[in-house]
Amino acid sequence: MRLAIKFLFSILFGLSSNVMAAACCGGGAAMPSLILGDDKALVSSYFGYSRSFIENVDNQGLWRQSDSHQLVQTIKFEGSILITDRWQLGLSLPFMERTKNDMSINRMGDVTTSIGFEFLPDWDYNPYRPKGILVSQFIIPTGKTRFESEQGGLDIMGNGYYGLGVGFVFSKSWTMWDVLINCNIQKMKEKNISSEGKVGTLIPGDTVSYGVGVGYNFKQYRIGSAIQWIEVESTQLHSIDSDSLASLKERWATGTVSFSYLVDKDWTLNMSYSDQTLFGDPLNTSLAKGFSIQAQKSWSR
């Protein structure tokens, strides 16, 4: 049972780190890092590598490939700590590099801080009642929006807006199995811009993210899979002389398979493979495939 609980955090980290943005150019939903088990603190370092396979899915759902692909490498440091029995804080610091043809740009991605409250505690390991955590995250942009990009999106590592998100996570484990369900909605703050000869206010659309994961635990290992769907509403541009759409609605889904190893009571290693070409009905996005590795250190209560 403890092993499954231990690995549940890995699931969420896997979802967090593998909620890949639209492969071309930033965006996506910043999932928080959360303590789901019996630990009082967790830190992890993560490395991810992804490559775009479908360069563009247009507004009619037509897929277009190219013989030139964008590569994205991500290094991320995350941590969570309990401040009371049921309240916790989290922080995520990503660093990214985008490469296409001979051009490579690396920058810090958007920083995410989070606060979680265990509204449905699992004091007695009830066989039916899941553990539930409400979470809110605050996103701090470290770069420009996609609309302000000067390199076709290659110089964009995040959303570029201040944002606030709320959501929930339900988790449950039974003997060898564990399940996790999550949902998150993010609203971004509008931003005044002067770029590409346009002066106005960008009003970003909301981002909705929801997913499910399941895992099987045996000895010191866990094999898991998860799917995360993301929908981003269109962005408006309000100028003095006109209102227009800066971008259309976007939609994609990321499927992930993962393998975790409990090195000892404090250390866990995770590996995962993610694919955006298999699930959902993508729209106005690029689609990528990638892998990641993660090392996680925990402190027990």
Added chain:
Amino acid sequence: MERSEVCSIKLSQSGHCLSWNWQVEPSSKMAGSMIVKLYRQNKLDGTPVLIEDDNLLAVKLWMPSMGHGSVPTKTSKMDVGTYQIENVFFIMPGDWEIRFQITKDDVVVDEVSYKISI
């Protein structure tokens, strides 16, 4: 190779028109270049006349569905009303807009978009 007919692309604010053709067509890995000719209407009979004055032409590439552009292009004036636009690169396939802008003192005073599918 895609190209437009002489004076087929109209600029609404200034009344000017333009045409363009690929000099080197871009590929998925290599930037291309285009030649753009900017015309005004002849005062007598309205036929297109290459513009002599110092309008500044800029060309921006834009992907409307995904809300991003591409790497900046480079404009050079080659002759009366004739411009070479280099570093034209579409970073991904899909539906794009080639935005032809007339600027004065770094302000866009007129603009027209040409839709192209890559």
